[in-house]
Amino acid sequence: MSTHAKRERLLLADLLESAGPESPTLCEGWTARDLAVHVLVRERRADAAAGAFLKPLQSRLERVSGEFAAKPYEELVRLVRTGPPKASPFALKQVDEAANTVEFYVHAEDVRRAQPGWSPRELDPVFADVLWRRLESGARMFGRKSPVGLVLRRPNGQTAVAHKGAPVVTVTGEPSELLMFVWGRQSVADVALEGEENAVAKVRVAKLGF
Structure with missing residues (x-):
């Protein structure tokens, strides 16, 4: 059974794919590639993601983000779409639903609303x-x-x-x-x-x- 988080994940992946890697987003200074990297580091590398809040880990966050950013964009989108590995806490449906429903909704809109001629979604x-x-x-x-x-x-x-x-x-x-x-x-x-x-x-x- 599909969850809200799963649906928003797939929509985000579709929007990233159609926008292209260098498209702008509403996240200041971030392209679609940067946003995809953020999503992947957050759910696949918790040891590095903490660098967004903990200064001693900032260099690790930058290094790991750079490693993801160097991958082909098509691979980044595929990884966003398929979700985290089984070892990640985000692989648990309850955690995914709690942590990612809003995250993926907002980031999908970050991609959508940064494109010219965007139109709002009608939500059920x-x-x-x-x-x-x-x-x-x-x-x-x-x-x-x-x-x-x-x-x-x-x-x-x-x-x-x-x-x-x-x-x-x-x-x-x-x-x-x-x-x-x-x-x-x-x-x-x-x-x-x-x-x-x-x-x-x-x-x-x-x-x-x-």
Whole structure:
């Protein structure tokens, strides 16, 4: 049975394949090749991936990333599509679903929305609810760098507090678009912002997300 994470993985691989290695993405400074490398290091080389957070491991992250980047792009896409080796924790369906559903959704949109003439996806209600639950549980982490109070609201009225503070900006949109917003992709998120003009301006350019 296919999971949400598996579906988003396959979509990401398809988008990487069709975009080509040198295509831009929404990840600042990253091409599609760089994004594929990030995915592979994260789920295949945990010893190196930690270098994104731990300074002593940065050189290892750079070395391992360089080794992946040197591979043919077709191989990188194939590895993204097939998933991690059995020894990886990400090979466990529960771990994959918990860790990769949002990760792959956002990165698929990083590729899609960086291309000219992109069009939004229509998500089924079940997946939208899954994304909302992830957003609710992670809202404080995603919004911790907000310079103002930040409330996320679905069109149906459900809300999640991403950052306590004043003044407050309320961001309204579908869960998928709210996720893009709080992951630092504010410029391409289809949302409506309410609040003081200065506060809205600040949150539009804030470094949200990780």
